[in-house]
Every structure is written in C-alpha cells, then in structure tokens.
Amino acid sequence: MSAVAQERRPDLAGILERKELRVALPRFDAPPFFRAVNGEFEGFDIDIARQIGRELNVKVTFDRSATTFNQVVDIIAAGKADVAISKLSRTLARAQRVIYTRPYISLKHALALNRVRFAEVARGRDAQVVLRDFNGSLGVIAQSSFVDFARRNFPNAKVVEYQDWDSALDAVRFGQVTAVYRDEIEIRRLLLDDPSASLTLRTVTFNDLTDTIGMVVPPSSPHFAAFLDMFITERLGVATAESVLARYQRLLH
Amino acid sequence: MTHRIVKFLHSPLAIAAFLAAGIVVGLYAPDVAKLLAPLSKLYIDLLKMVILPLIVSSIIFSLRSIIRDPHAATYLGKAVATMLAVSAIAVVVGLVLSLTLRPGEIKDAQTRAAFGQVVSKDSVGTELEMNLRASASAAAETSLFETIVSVVPSNIFQALASGDTIKVLVFALLFGFAIGRVPVSVSDSLAHSLDTVYRACIILTRWFSLLLPFATFAMLAEQTATVGPKTLLLMIDFLITFGLAAVVLGAISIMAVSFRTRRSPWAVLRAHQDVLFMAIATRSSVACIPAMIDTLTARFGFRRDVVELLVPLQTAIMRAGPVVLFVVGPLFIAQLYGKTLTISDLVTVAALAVVLGVATAGMTGITVVMQMGVVCGYLSLPFEAAFVLFASIDAVTDTFRTLTLVITISGAIAAIAPFDPESEIVPVEDVLPADSVAPRAAE
Numbered sequence: 001m002s003a004v005a006q007e008r009r010p011d012l013a014g015i016l017e018r019k020e021l022r023v024a025l026p027r028f029d030a031p032p033f034f035r036a037v038n039g040e041f042e043g044f045d046i047d048i049a050r051q052i053g054r055e056l057n058v059k060v061t062f063d064r065s066a067t068t069f070n071q072v073v074d075i076i077a078a079g080k081a082d083v084a085i086s087k088l089s090r091t092l093a094r095a096q097r098v099i100y101t102r103p104y105i106s107l108k109h110a111l112a113l114n115r116v117r118f119a120e121v122a123r124g125r126d127a128q129v130v131l132r133d134f135n136g137s138l139g140v141i142a143q144s145s146f147v148d149f150a151r152r153n154f155p156n157a158k159v160v161e162y163q164d165w166d167s168a169l170d171a172v173r174f175g176q177v178t179a180v181y182r183d184e185i186e187i188r189r190l191l192l193d194d195p196s197a198s199l200t201l202r203t204v205t206f207n208d209l210t211d212t213i214g215m216v217v218p219p220s221s222p223h224f225a226a227f228l229d230m231f232i233t234e235r236l237g238v239a240t241a242e243s244v245l246a247r248y249q250r251l252l253h
Numbered sequence: 254m255t256h257r258i259v260k261f262l263h264s265p266l267a268i269a270a271f272l273a274a275g276i277v278v279g280l281y282a283p284d285v286a287k288l289l290a291p292l293s294k295l296y297i298d299l300l301k302m303v304i305l306p307l308i309v310s311s312i313i314f315s316l317r318s319i320i321r322d323p324h325a326a327t328y329l330g331k332a333v334a335t336m337l338a339v340s341a342i343a344v345v346v347g348l349v350l351s352l353t354l355r356p357g358e359i360k361d362a363q364t365r366a367a368f369g370q371v372v373s374k375d376s377v378g379t380e381l382e383m384n385l386r387a388s389a390s391a392a393a394e395t396s397l398f399e400t401i402v403s404v405v406p407s408n409i410f411q412a413l414a415s416g417d418t419i420k421v422l423v424f425a426l427l428f429g430f431a432i433g434r435v436p437v438s439v440s441d442s443l444a445h446s447l448d449t450v451y452r453a454c455i456i457l458t459r460w461f462s463l464l465l466p467f468a469t470f471a472m473l474a475e476q477t478a479t480v481g482p483k484t485l486l487l488m489i490d491f492l493i494t495f496g497l498a499a500v501v502l503g504a505i506s507i508m509a510v511s512f513r514t515r516r517s518p519w520a521v522l523r524a525h526q527d528v529l530f531m532a533i534a535t536r537s538s539v540a541c542i543p544a545m546i547d548t549l550t551a552r553f554g555f556r557r558d559v560v561e562l563l564v565p566l567q568t569a570i571m572r573a574g575p576v577v578l579f580v581v582g583p584l585f586i587a588q589l590y591g592k593t594l595t596i597s598d599l600v601t602v603a604a605l606a607v608v609l610g611v612a613t614a615g616m617t618g619i620t621v622v623m624q625m626g627v628v629c630g631y632l633s634l635p636f637e638a639a640f641v642l643f644a645s646i647d648a649v650t651d652t653f654r655t656l657t658l659v660i661t662i663s664g665a666i667a668a669i670a671p672f673d674p675e676s677e678i679v680p681v682e683d684v685l686p687a688d689s690v691a692p693r694a695a696e
Binding site: 153 | 366367368369372373380383386590592634636
C-alpha cells in the first residue's frame with residue numbers, strides 16, 4: 001500500500017468541500033445490512049449512508065476493496081475512505097485505531113448449536129448450565145470481533161476460525177464444530193432461511209451479551225464523528241434485531 | 254325397546270361403526286370434531302368422579318378380607334413378579350421391533366426437511382434465550398428418587414381434593430392393612446358403608462358405559478382433527494412400530510386370560526370391549542379402573558376382593574405402555590440422528606425404561622413423553638427437537654399406551670387371581686346389569 005499524498009482536507013470540512021462521501025464496506029454481501037444486486041447497492045446500512053449523504057447534500061460513493069471486516073477498519077485508519085457503515089462491531093482493539101460513533105444497532109450474541117454434538121457435550125445436563133461453562137468447539141469468522149468475544153465469553157471453548165460464514169455454517173451443520181458464534185440476526189437467519197434445519201440446529205440468544213454496531217471514521221475526523229453521533233441520536237435511534245429483521249424481511253429472500 | 258337399543262350399541266358392529274365415524278368426521282369435518290371436545294371431556298370427568306370413592310372403598314374393604322386369607326402375601330408377591338415379567342416382555346418387544354423396523358431411519362431428504370419444518374414451528378424447542386452470567390441458581394431438577402419417594406401423602410384430604418390417585422392409593426393400602434387389625438365387630442359398620450359406596454360406584458360405571466360408543470366417537474373425532482393427517486403420515490413409521498408392540502403385548506395378555514378362563518380368545522376380547530373403548534375414549538388407565546374390576550369379576554368370575562386390590566395396584570406399578578414408549582422413543586431418536594447404540598446403551602435403555610415406567614405412574618399425556626428426556630440424557634442424544642415431533646402425535650401414542658396398559662393389567666391379574674366359585678358370570682353378549690351388583694366373596 002503506497003501512501004499517496006493527497007491535497008485533501010480531513011474531517012467533515014473535507015467532505016463538504018469535495019462534495020463526496022466515500023463509504024467503505026467489505027466485498028462480500030451481508031444482507032439485510034448491505035448487498036449488491038445487479039451493481040446496485042441496497043440494505044439497512046446502505047440506506048443510512050444515503051441518508052447522511054442527503055443530509056450533507058453530497059454524493060455518496062462506495063469503496064468495496066476490503067475483503068474482511070478488519071480490512072475495512074484498515075482502510076478507514078489510513079484515511080482512504082471517509083466513513084465505514086457496514087455492521088462493524090465496536091471493539092476496544094479497533095477503537096485504538098479509528099474513531100467509533102455511538103451505537104446505531106444493538107444486537108445480542110447468539111449461538112447455533114449442532115444438536116447431536118451439543119448433546120454429547122451436555123451429557124444430560126441442562127443446556128444453560130452447559131453453556132455457562134462451555135468446553136465444546138466454537139466456530140467463528142476469522143478476523144472478526146467474535147474471535148475476541150469467543151475468547152472472553154467462552155474461555156474454555158476450543159475456538160475454530162473460518163475464512164467465511166458459509167464454511168462455518170457447513171462445519172456446524174455436519175458436526176465438525178459443536179456451535180458457531182455470531183450476532184442474533186445471522187444466527188436467526190439460518191432457521192428463517194431454512195426451517196427444515198431445525199432438526200439439526202438449535203439457536204441460543206444471550207440477553208446479557210450485546211454486540212453494539214457503530215460507524216467508523218478516521219482518527220483525523222473528530223468533527224465528523226460528533227456530527228454522526230448527533231445524526232444517530234436525532235434521526236436513527238438504536239435499532240434492535242427485531243426492527244432490522246422486520247423492515248428487511250423481503251431482502252433476506 | 255330400550256333394551257334392544259342398548260344391546261345393539263353393545264355389539265361389535267355398532268362399536269366399529271362409531272369408531273370409523275369418529276375418524277371420518279375428524280378427517281373431513283374437523284370443525285365439527287372440535288365442537289365435540291367438551292363432550293369427551295365431560296365423559297372423562299364423569300368417570301374420574303367415580304374413581305376416587307371407588308378406589309378408597311374397594312381397597313380398604315378388600316384388604317380387610319384379604320388379610321384373613323392365608324394366600325394374601327402370595328398375591329402381592331405374584332403381582333410384583335408379573336410386573337417385572339410384563340415389563341421385561343415389553344422391553345424385549347419394544348427393542349426387537351425398533352431394531353428390525355428401524356422407524357427413525359429417514360433416507361429421504363424431503364422427509365427430513367418435513368420433520369425440520371414441524372420442529373421449527375415450536376420456538377421453545379428451537380430457540381433458547383438465556384443470560385450467560387446469571388447467578389448460579391439453576392432450577393433444581395427433582396431426581397428420579399425424589400419422585401418415587403414423594404408418593405406418600407402428607408395430607409390425605411389434600412390428595413383426595415387434588416385428585417392425586419397414586420397418593421390416594423398409598424393411603425388406602427396402608428389404611429386398609431390397619432383396619433384389618435380392628436376387631437370385626439367394630440369395623441363391620443364401616444365395611445357395610447364402604448360396600449355401599451363401592452356398589453354405587455360400580456352401578457354408576459355401568460350407566461356410564463352405556464354412553465361409551467358416543468364418547469369414543471367424540472374423542473376419536475377430536476383427536477383426528479387435532480393431530481392432522483400430515484403429521485400422522487410423517488410419523489407413521491414410529492406409530493406402526495408402537496402399534497405393533499401394543500398388538501403383540503395385547504395378544505399375549507389375551508392368550509393369558511383365555512388360557513386361565515378356558516374361553517376362546519374372541520370371547521375374551523369381546524368381554525374386554527368396555528375396558529378397551531374406555532381406554533380409547535379417556536386415554537387414562539386410572540379412569541378405566543372401575544371397568545377393569547367389573548370386567549374381571551362379572552365377566553370372568555375372579556374373586557372380587559383380590560381383583561379390587563390388584564387392579565389399582567397393578568395400574569400403579571405395571572406400566573407396559575410407557576415402558577414401550579421409553580424403549581421405542583429413544584431408539585427412534587438415535588436412528589433419526591444416525592447414532593448407533595452399543596449393547597451397553599441398549600441395556601441402559603431397558604433398565605431406565607422400567608424405572609421410568611413406575612416413576613410416571615399417575616402421569617398422563619405429554620408429561621410422560623417429557624420423561625423420555627431422561628433416557629436421552631444418559632445416551633447423550635438430543636431430545637428437544639424430537640420432543641416436538643412426539644408431542645404433535647401424542648393423541649395417538651397416548652391411546653396406544655393406555656390400551657397396552659389396560660390389556661396387560663387384565664392379563665397379569667388373570668394369571669394370578671383366584672376364582673370365586675359362587676359368582677354369576679354375565680355372558681359377553683349381554684350388557685352388564687345396572688341394577689344389581691354381585692355380592693363379594695364370603696369373608
């Protein structure tokens with residue numbers, strides 16, 4: 001990555017001067033938050049980005065060069081885009097490199113369990129007791145916030161990292177891992193998309209573990225961060241899984 | 254005229270017609286069937302109304318006379334022995350049928366998907382919500398041991414008021430033994446009172462059994478409408494396996510009665526007609542106790558005091574129906590998830606099935622099915638998804654369980670009870686007379 005010296009004013013002033021808001025997001029699709037259909041972007045996060053663009057009266061462009069969530073953070077940290085609105089979990093590690101806005105979505109953590117593997121781990125004990133001290137295998141997406149969450153919340157579990165969500169899902173469907181760990185929207189989507197999977201899989205939602213989603217701006221943009229905070233308070237509020245899923249039922253299919 | 258109507262309603266042809274009509278109405282006019290639900294509930298309530306006075310009066314009364322019988326201890330010993338024998342047979346039948354028919358093995362992907370669809374409709378089985386860091390006050394699950402020990406009532410009037418049949422049974426047994434010690438001259442008046450209560454209960458039961466065809470019709474219609482043909486078809490392999498086990502055990506029991514009473518198997522089956530249809534109409538083995546006592550005494554001439562003691566006792570401890578469920582169910586689940594069970598696993602299933610059968614005495618319906626989770630826990634099999642499947646067809650499984658229970662109880666008692674040489678036997682073609690109840694054996 002060569003550091004291109006650009007004559008760009010940073011922060012909100014720069015965005016207004018260039019009349020362009022560059023929004024970073026990963027290359028893959030993550031409905032209902034963002035996906036590309038026939039070259040057109042659509043989704044919960046896409047709508048928010050366009051709403052900000054209208055508020056600032058600037059053009060919105062999307063930068064999809066990142067291949068992972070962490071790479072999106074890298075792009076913002078290097079100042080190559082103005083904001084990332086792409087279901088980014090707020091973690092302290094990332095907050096050291098970029099500025100996070102306040103949360104605009106709050107999602108609970110959830111697991112999808114392979115029933116047979118979990119029964120082997122549980123050995124007749126109550127599910128809640130087993131999960132509080134879970135020592136089975138736990139699949140997560142590599143380089144995502146859930147790697148940290150897994151190590152912190154399930155210290156005795158064997159954490160297995162997968163390149164992408166589909167590989168992780170195949171692993172739990174065929175019993176290669178006992179459970180996969182992600183936010184409640186992705187986990188509940190599993191059974192919404194394929195109800196017949198209920199025979200093999202079971203979902204667990206944790207009411208006391210929350211994944212807060214925030215927008216990310218470069219460290220050189222404190223003014224823009226403050227603007228976005230106010231935008232979230234005034235215009236968005238904190239969405240929950242139910243409201244996201246309800247609004248975008250049709251996007252899931 | 255009424256006599257001829259009653260006789261017609263009692264004939265096998267009429268019964269078959271009512272059974273078929275019930276199923277047809279349930280399939281093709283489910284709304285009508287659901288309207289009939291209060292009628293079947295009314296019938297069950299009528300029968301249950303009679304049970305507690307009958308059990309208390311009959312057990313106490315019969316113990317009083319049995320204690321004087323030198324063979325008393327052997328009856329109880331034989332009762333336990335037949336319970337173990339029947340449980341063992343039930344386990345073997347269940348294992349053999351499950352392992353040969355393999356009801357849980359689903360090769361077809363579409364059927365697996367359909368199973369998943371049924372399971373997904375129940376959110377409790379599919380989605381668990383919890384706090385990871387809750388305080389460690391997990392709900393204390395009552396152990397098996399605690400369940401068995403809790404059968405002794407601390408307050409008999411409370412047990413009577415809440416209809417806890419097993420607790421009432423325990424009280425009646427102990428109290429009956431104690432009354433046996435009271436001098437005859439003193440206890441005689443109580444004995445006559447109990448006899449009156451008992452005969453009145455039997456007369457009530459005979460009146461109610463006249464309504465049996467209609468009650469069976471209403472119950473079958475409602476059950477067929479509730480379960481629905483699609484779910485039935487989905488679980489058809491399981492139901493066939495269970496049904497065959499019930500038929501095998503029923504055949505063995507009928508042969509036992511036939512052999513002991515020297516009557517043809519068809520006559521034995523006909524004689525049990527009221528009991529069997531009551532089992533279908535009420536799905537409660539306890540509700541059938543009065544009819545079982547009446548059948549064994551009035552139709553086969555077994556000694557009344559022994560039968561009055563053994564029927565409630567065997568209803569409590571000889572649980573062939575649930576035993577079959579606790580064998581066929583877990584094997585079904587193992588086959589569904591493709592887990593092979595070792596010989597030691599099968600032995601575990603067998604032992605647990607017998608113990609759980611006794612522990613579920615007095616439980617009805619879906620609570621019995623929930624106990625299957627205990628067996629699955631020992632085998633490390635997932636239970637919640639399968640539970641949804643079993644719950645959806647429980648109306649049918651419960652009927653099979655109750656039928657198995659009543660017929661095996663009858664067979665077991667026929668094997669051990671003595672005859673009363675002076676009893677008048679009512680032929681199977683005739684309805685039991687509702688105006689006279691035969692006297693007890695001489696005390």
